[in-house]
Amino acid sequence: MNTPEIYLKEALLQAKAYRGFCAPNPAVGAVIVKNNQIIAKGAHKAAGLPHAEIEALKHCEAQGAALYVSLEPCNHQGRTPACTQAIIESGIAEVYFAYRDPNPTVKGGGADYLNEQGVKAQYISMPEADEFYQSYDHWLKTQRPYVAAKLAFSLDGKIASKESSPVAITGPEAQLYTHQKRRQSDAILTSVRTIIHDNPALNVRLDNEVIAKSLYIIDRIAALPLNAAVFKTAASITVFHGVEADEAKIKALLEKGVRCFEIKTNARGLDELAMIQQIGQEGVHDLWIEAGGRCFESFYSAGLIHRVLFYIAPKSLGVDALPAFQRAHDFSEDAKKLKWHSLGQDLILEMEMNTL
Numbered sequence: 001m002n003t004p005e006i007y008l009k010e011a012l013l014q015a016k017a018y019r020g021f022c023a024p025n026p027a028v029g030a031v032i033v034k035n036n037q038i039i040a041k042g043a044h045k046a047a048g049l050p051h052a053e054i055e056a057l058k059h060c061e062a063q064g065a066a067l068y069v070s071l072e073p074c075n076h077q078g079r080t081p082a083c084t085q086a087i088i089e090s091g092i093a094e095v096y097f098a099y100r101d102p103n104p105t106v107k108g109g110g111a112d113y114l115n116e117q118g119v120k121a122q123y124i125s126m127p128e129a130d131e132f133y134q135s136y137d138h139w140l141k142t143q144r145p146y147v148a149a150k151l152a153f154s155l156d157g158k159i160a161s162k163e164s165s166p167v168a169i170t171g172p173e174a175q176l177y178t179h180q181k182r183r184q185s186d187a188i189l190t191s192v193r194t195i196i197h198d199n200p201a202l203n204v205r206l207d208n209e210v211i212a213k214s215l216y217i218i219d220r221i222a223a224l225p226l227n228a229a230v231f232k233t234a235a236s237i238t239v240f241h242g243v244e245a246d247e248a249k250i251k252a253l254l255e256k257g258v259r260c261f262e263i264k265t266n267a268r269g270l271d272e273l274a275m276i277q278q279i280g281q282e283g284v285h286d287l288w289i290e291a292g293g294r295c296f297e298s299f300y301s302a303g304l305i306h307r308v309l310f311y312i313a314p315k316s317l318g319v320d321a322l323p324a325f326q327r328a329h330d331f332s333e334d335a336k337k338l339k340w341h342s343l344g345q346d347l348i349l350e351m352e353m354n355t356l
Contacts, residue, residue, distance in 0.1 A: 004124050007031050007038070007068035008098045012128055014043040014052065015070045016184075019132075020213075021046055023186040024283025026071060026136040028052040032092075034065040047283075053083040063091035070129055072101040073110040073121075084113050095121040098129035102137050135285040138306070144280035145186070147304055147355075149289035150178060151296045151324060152311035158321035159293055160197070169313045173344030178290070179206050181309070182213060185288035187279065191295040192219035199225075201233040202290065216240065216279060216287075218295065220270055222249040222260075231256065240275050272302040293324040300329070303355055308335070310349040 014029025021027070022044055030052035032040040040062075042055025050058075053073055067087060073095065075084040087095060095114055100123055114121035135146030152169045153159045161167050182188060183204045190202060195217060204211035212235035217224060222245035230237060238259040241250065250260050261278055263270045279287055289299060299305050308331060332338060335351035342348070 002036060004068065004096045004122075005126060007033055007066075008070065008096060008124055008126055009128065010038065010041070011052075011068045011070045012098065012126075012132060014041055015132065018043050018045050020182075020184045020186055020286065023047065023285050024139075026133060026285070028069065028071045030056040030067060030069040032056050032060055032062055032065050032067055034060075034062075039065065051083050054081075054086055057086060057090050064093050065091075066094040066096065067092045069095065069097045071099050071133065072097045072123070073114065074101065074103075074105075075110040075113045084110050084117075087114065088117050088119055092119060095119060096124050097121070098124055098126040099133045102140050104140075139280060139285045142280070144276050145284045145287035146306050147276070147287045147289060147299065148181065148185070148307040148309060149296050149299060149305045150181065150309040150311065151293060152313065153293075153324040154313050154315050154317045154321070156316045156318070156321075157324050158317035159324045160322040161317060167317065169315070169317075170311045170346045171313070171344040174311050174313075174346040174348065176206070177343055177348070179204050182288055182290075183211060185213065185286045186284040187214040187216060187287055189216040189218070189275075189279070189287055189289045189291070191291040192217055192223050193294070194291045195224060195228050195230065197292075199229050200290075201229050203233040214238070214284075216275070218270055218275065218291075220245065220265075222246050222253065224249075224253065224258075226252060226256065240270055240278075242270055268298045268301065272299050272304055276304055293322075294326065297325060297327075297329075300331075306353055306355045308349075308351040308353060310351075312347045312349065314345055314347075 011029040011031050015027040019027040025047045028044045030042045031038050040056045040060035042052045044052045053069055073083040073087060075082050111121040138146045154169055188202050202215055212233060214236045215230055215234040216238045219239045220242040222241045239253055240261050240263045242265055243262060253260055263274050334353050336354050337352040339350045
């Protein structure tokens with residue numbers, strides 16, 4: 001007989017397939033088990049669509065079965081009906097969940113209601129679920145996204161040639177990893193400097209899958225080229241600019257469907273916290289920053305990066321190449337968790353930071 005943890009891990013796998021697609025809702029997975037056999041699976045696929053429990057219940061006769069769900073079932077009417085009522089009406093006998101929903105409208109109410117109605121509901125603690133819902137919990141508490149920032153550089157600490165022209169630093173395995181991280185994120189943030197120098201697509205390209213993501217661009221003077229590749233590859237584009245931005249250019253961007261927000265400035269440029277707060281207000285839980293060293297340093301200095309990913313390639317670009325950082329940092333000093341792993345010829349250093 002399998003333990004609840006086995007089925008909850010399967011529910012979490014269902015949720016992971018849709019991470020990056022459900023905001024402002026969390027990704028949730030569910031499995032239904034009867035006679036020690038999984039008889040149905042389901043996942044929440046996007047905000048406004050049925051929740052994972054409802055998707056799973058569609059595909060089976062659940063009378064007397066057990067439901068395993070990655071997140072505590074909701075007991076309130078939102079854009080979709082309360083899952084607790086559907087669970088009760090289905091004849092489900094037991095419910096196990098791996099994460100207590102921190103949403104004030106749920107917070108214990110789902111499990112309590114089920115127990116009151118005669119359906120056993122039990123929380124099973126799982127570290128994998130705690131990590132998976134870290135960004136959702138952070139967003140609920142702060143209304144800001146959980147921020148992961150990637151920066152690739154050579155063994156001698158350089159990110160571009162001396163002419164600042166783009167250069168392939170990492171190998172295909174690391175590039176694949178980047179696309180997986182983009183897929184799991186609700187939105188991507190970059191700088192106009194990156195757009196101008198690299199003209200990247202900044203979408204997801206995995207196997208036969210091409211996915212457009214919402215894109216935020218830091219562009220103080222509104223220098224974004226109107227023929228940039230992202231106009232064809234992004235799901236939406238938002239430009240953060242300063243008061244000095246060219247009005248005619250802002251008008252041209254608006255005519256192309258770009259949203260433009262004027263942001264106050266600080267000593268480093270556009271105020272990082274103001275941008276993060278705006279992104280959080282739009283329901284983004286997981287934000288992926290993919291830009292150059294200057295952008296990375298500004299958000300790091302503002303204490304707004306939760307997870308750092310350094311891609312280190314075994315090559316040298318030379319003393320005249322563009323350095324990754326403008327000043328020395330001891331990043332490990334601010335890290336509470338640190339992990340090294342290899343991808344092809346490259347090393348990846350992932351650090352979870354002591355960021356609030």
